[in-house]
Amino acid sequence: MKPYFLTVLLFCGVAQASELSLTPNVFASYRYFEYSVGRGGIDNNLYSLGVGLTATYGRLYVDLSAEKNTTSGKEPSPTGTAYFERQDAAVSVGYGMNESISLFAGYKYGETRIVAPPTAIAIGSEVSLEGRGFYVGAGGGWAIADNHLLSFSAAYAHLRAQYDESQQIRHGRGDASGTSLGIRWKTHITPRLSYDLSLIRHDYYYKNFEDLDFNISEQILSIRTGVSYQW
Template identity: 50%
Template structure:
């Protein structure tokens, strides 16, 4: 039995000194682009390897040491990927959608903590050159994450930060063989980010994000599923 499993944890780390200095509510909308490379395998027996290009939007509200953030990300066009699994033997179209809500607190000017909830759905569709043309595999993951991060100013050039998070998710998997089954996942995310001003309130940033997840305890499925996702992200934000 061959299945596909994919989940993406979205992680946001705010510029901590801006949080601690805020005396009133600030609103920070953000737009970003991501290049995501992923590897997925089922019990070591093969899976999907490839990359997708995604765009995202978000908005953050900041008050004193607290912030709340919501953001969504998706690839606007299906991405054709190579696959070596037993079900889709040629290429597939891959789509991914994510939404995340997080609440953070700046302990001081260098360290912050956060908690949040995320939802993500992946859909894989067999292309016409596959014997299963038109068949779909979908995976939905949803649950909580918790993490912490730190950051420092680099002279007057900008701000560098890092963060680490742990997530525990419920999930629903569907394909043409097993229909719908439930399971769970646990994993970690690590990120490093560079952020710098273009003007007093207009900023750009670059991020490198790594996700490692293992999925298990599925009904009707014996194998565990593992995935690794490496994302390179570029963003623009404006503080009102």
């Protein structure tokens, strides 16, 4: 589930006819990031940029997106500073069931990378945590006056996880599950150009690792603003 595809595009009034429409978009995010393992972890901010492209045909749409932090996040501690990064990518396919509800499914990839003194967050000096897999979800939207749209979405993902730690040379595959909830306000500046403001919450839980005796949880709260243009 991406922070970025939680969009109910079919209700924007730009794809009512059975013709192909392409809508590229760019967005910037403030992300509050929490990573917990054992008695250590990270709890700090990230700033990200992302791009996306949505193709619609009648009630059917396909959405592509990717997002990455612009600078590394920092988590100071008495024993050193941890630096962390987060990147995500996703593709989804959706269908508008009626004028207010759509269903979607897709595939997502996400990676967290952390570099820190081993004692700073109790997870080793260099860690990579990846999750990839499928998700399903639903969303709805309502037109407000002529130029505004309020929409929401919810999704559930089941992922395969990969954990790699350089210092203690620990590696393991596991399972992960996660949910995403999003609410979005979109305003048309012109019939084709629009901007939006979104609030998105992701919760991921990683467990059942081979040869590892701990679980990991991640929470990401994103406030995002973006612009899009319909061709």
